[in-house]
Amino acid sequence: MIRRSLGLPADQVTAKTFHAFGLEVIGAATGRKPSLASWLEGGMDIETLVELADDLKDRDSSFRTQWDLFRVVLGQDLPKFGNERDNPNAWDAKKRRGGFWTLNNEVVKSQGEVVLANWLFYNGVRYVYEQDYEHDTADASRRQYQPDFYLPDANAYLEHWALDEKGEPPKDFAGYKEGMTWKRALHARHGTALLETTMAELWSGEAFSHLARELPKLGVNLDPNPDRPVQGRQPIENPRLASTFRGFLTHVKSNRLSMHDLRARLTQGAVDGFRFRHEMFLRLFQQLWQAWEEKLRGSRCIDFEDMLNQATDCIESGKWKSPYELVMVDEFQDASQARARMVTALMRGQDKYLFAVGDDWQGINRFAGADLGVMTGFEALFGKATTLKLETTFRCPPSLCEISSAFVSKNPSQIRKQVRSPKPDVKEPVRILRVEAERFIRGAVEMRLREIAQEAAATGRKATVYLLARYQKDRAFMPTSHDHQWVDVAFLTVHRSKGLEADHVIVPRVTAETLGFPCKIADDPVMHLAMPAGEAFEFAEERRLFYVALTRARATATLITVKHMESSFITELVKEQRLRVVNADGSDDQSEVCPKCGKGFLRHKISRFGPYLTCSAFPKCDYKRDDRRGHKRRQ
The missing domain is CATH 3.40.50.300 (P-loop containing nucleotide triphosphate hydrolases)
Incomplete structure (x- = not known):
């Protein structure tokens, strides 16, 4: 040939x-x-790293403490200063606002507060989030004061201030310092104990050292326990953390970097913000790398x-x-x-x-x-090259090409191209289904499969469907039964689906959770320490992964999200591609992205003054609009 x-x-x-x-x-x-190392040829590299970490934990109490602290408390990086309330991953039904889910199963306002809450939980320190201050402070101009945390065993309060290294709040935090002064004076007047931390102290780790010094003075003994039963957001599992270290090791060796190089990059600002976290990551990595090399030498392999x-x-x-x-x-x-x-x-x-x-x-x-x-x-x-762009696809219909191409091209680092399709178009190539809670996702999958089966029966051609998930655990959303005569369904992770195709794609749980889609751990900024140039565009690789999911479909892609937990990818598609959102029962859900922040959805509410619309990102976004006309239409 x-x-x-x-x-x-x-x-x-x-x-x-x-x-x-x-x-x-x-x-x-x-x-x-x-x-080559036998465990690599057998695809057991992650399992091997977990074993090496377990051995280090058994032999070195310091390694064990830092591994557990990183996995349970520091698994997720902090955003740039002033953005700590962006991208909420949970919904507080009681207070009707978005926020961030803690290990202790409450929703807090900022990502800095999540780190503190999880540190307290990890150390066995009881706390109550935003409990009313013990003295009445409400007056004509102020509501009742609710400190960030109340620590009952210390009979003390903890306030976490949004202050940088210079002691300054974000520029858009009007009146913030005046509020700090008022709160401090209130505690002094009533003689209540007040502990304080700042964002700058979180970045440096001084916040943890400060609390570790002060809490015992107030009668609270710290009891670090990585195995304490967790009712809320689950900590990172050992294999997932080992996977992060494995990817980091691959980049380090591929780029021929030394520990000196890595520390120099950290000092020079290759990653932003949470220096304490990144330093701990490097300390853990150094010991894992050494153990990895020792195992290679002991096996006389590479x-x-x-x-x-x-x-x-x-x-x-x-x-x-x-x-x-x-x-x-x-x-x-x-x-x-x-x-x-x-x-x-x-x-x-x-x-x-x-x-x-x-x-x-x-x-x-x-x-x-x-x-x-x-x-x-x-x-x-x-050197100089000739570039030929293959811009015709024979898989997706034209409108799906347009939607997916516009989405992935938001990253300016991607190579520009115009993908076209000669296939007949379809009416609604990307569908968004919104359910009330995660437990209804499988029902939404089954509903969509029934629709596909009906369409297939009408044409006399059996349809193929991929349930494409961000994680293996989402296999739980596979239907217990479906119409086998007209539909073949297979479960795959999006990574495994590359190069494959089906008539229809269903992506469950496209949510804003830490382990949602986009995953807020996969694009860990610490990777920038080991790469020649990290990607500055937010969720760059997760965006490409989402593009892969969409373009496995020969006809339609269905995205299932959860009310109040919609992924930023969903918000973007609704806002910029004008895709509609439907409820699980098939009825239209008139979703409008907030015109002020562009991140939340407008929610219908009724006050004593009548119906109105407010942003789901409240209190980060305070947009409101009268909705009396819309209320009449819905009636």
Whole structure:
């Protein structure tokens, strides 16, 4: 086939994976072909890291304490100063407002308060969030004072101030310092104990040291316990945290960084804000990395990154001379810096050519070491190139192409292209279903499957459906039964679905939770310490993953969300693509994105003055609008 179509002798064409090729190069150059670690070839790298961490915890109490603290309390980074109330992941039904879910099962206003609440919970310190102050303070100009936390065992209050290193609040916090002064004076007048922390002290870790010093003085003994029963948001599981460290290790070795390099990057500001968290991450990583290398040496083997680096060294030093004139690389969006260096080494000399194929819009493997900058910055690495854009797809209908392309292109770092489809269009390619609570998601999936079965029966053609989820645990939303005559349903994670397609796609739980879609842990900023250039665009890889989910569909994609917990991706699609939202029973849900903040949905409320609309992001957004006309229409 090769000889007939290309005019090339088959024995002069070689097709290998990077790993097989690298091992061959090392063997030929050194006379000794290395062995890859058996646990890597068996896909047990995460399990191995968990075992190494468990062993370190058994041998080193300091490592165990820091691992548990990071996993339970510090698993999620803090946003930029002043944005601590953005992107709420929970709904407080009692107070009718969005917020952030704690381990102790309450909803607090800011992400800084989440960290403090979880630290108190982890240490066994009882607290009550926003309880009325013990003295009456309500008057004509002020409501009753509710300190952030009341600590009953200490008979003390804890206020967390939104102040930076200079002691200044965000610029849009009008009257904030005056309020601080009033609260401090109130405590002094009534003789009530007040503990204080600031955002700057959270970033540095001094807030935790301060509380650890002061609480025992007030009769509260700290009792750190990572296994304390959790009623609220579950902490990060050991395998998930190990996966983060595995991805970090892959980037570190791929980019040939040392611990000195990593600490220098932290000092130079490669990541923002939560320095205490990032320093703890590096301390844990250093010990895990050392244990990983010791296991490799003990087994007399290497890992994938060692193999790529050693093979590249052999090529660059001239110990192995490439006989190839043309190098072709597929799935180039998944290339790491180590793979890029190997390819660059193969290009040295006259009459050497590189042909690379990839789709940066589908770059979703950063956890496995992929660095999208290798593709988006192609000419900076490999020199002047000719770029051919394949802009026709034969999978999705035209309107689905338009919606998905506009969505993924919001990131200015993505390569510009105009994807078109010659297929017949469909009336509603992307549907958004909103249910009242998570327990109703499976019912919504079953309802959509019944609709698809009816459509399939009418056309006489059986339909295929993928239930595409962000997490394996969402398999729980698979229906217990469906019409097998007209519908075939399969469950896949979005990562596993790449390259596949079905007539219809259903994505459950597209919510704003920490482990929602987008995942607020997957794009961990700490990864920037190990990468040449991190992606500044918010949820960059999660956006591409969402794009992959949408474009697995040959006809329609159905997104299921939860009321009051709508993902920022849902809000964006409604606001910018004007997609409609329907209730689980199929009735229209007239959803309007707040015209002031652009992040929340308008909610219908009734006061003694009549019906009105208010933003779901309240109190972060105080938008209100009279709704008497809309109320009459709904009646």
